[in-house]
Amino acid sequence: MKRDITKKExxxxxxxxxxxxxxxxxxxxxxxxxxKNIPSFGEISWSYPDRSAxxxxxxxxDSRYINSRxxxxxxxHECLELLLSTMQDLAECRRWDKTEWxxxxxxxxxxxxxxxx
Numbered sequence: 001m002k003r004d005i006t007k008k009e010x011x012x013x014x015x016x017x018x019x020x021x022x023x024x025x026x027x028x029x030x031x032x033x034x035x036k037n038i039p040s041f042g043e044i045s046w047s048y049p050d051r052s053a054x055x056x057x058x059x060x061x062d063s064r065y066i067n068s069r070x071x072x073x074x075x076x077h078e079c080l081e082l083l084l085s086t087m088q089d090l091a092e093c094r095r096w097d098k099t100e101w102x103x104x105x106x107x108x109x110x111x112x113x114x115x116x117x
Contacts, residue, residue: 003063009071010035013042013057016075024083025111031082035059042074044081048089053082083108 014033021031030052036043038058046053055078057071086104090096 001063002060003066004060005035005058005066009066009068010057012068013071013075016072017055017079020076020079021082023115024079025114026079026082029053029082031055033057041065041070042078044078044085046082046085048086053085055079055082083111 017031017033021027021029028051029046030050032052032054034054034056036056036059038056040058041061042055042057044053044055055075057074087101087108090101090104
């Protein structure tokens with residue numbers, strides 16, 4: 001059964017996104033966090049050339065997914081998508097460049113080292 005996501009729940013989502021944006025070193029991106037009518041609980045879209053991204057939480061969703069744990073997991077999931085977005089764009093590029101791929105690969109590793117060690 002669907003229910004609306006409350007303002008308090010959306011605020012939790014924003015706080016979690018901001019926490020992970022900082023932890024993952026995504027400060028060079030222009031990131032907008034908002035609520036939208038989307039079919040999934042959360043989603044992200046980005047433009048690599050502009051270094052801009054929009055992280056969205058649904059306005060309503062299946063009530064069994066709406067709890068603080070799921071909201072936090074969704075926030076970190078969308079932020080991790082952004083962390084890997086450059087690698088995804090490179091993988092989809094027709095002019096694949098191994099040097100650029102390796103650079104981004106190691107950037108992700110250094111980010112994870114900074115969090116885990």
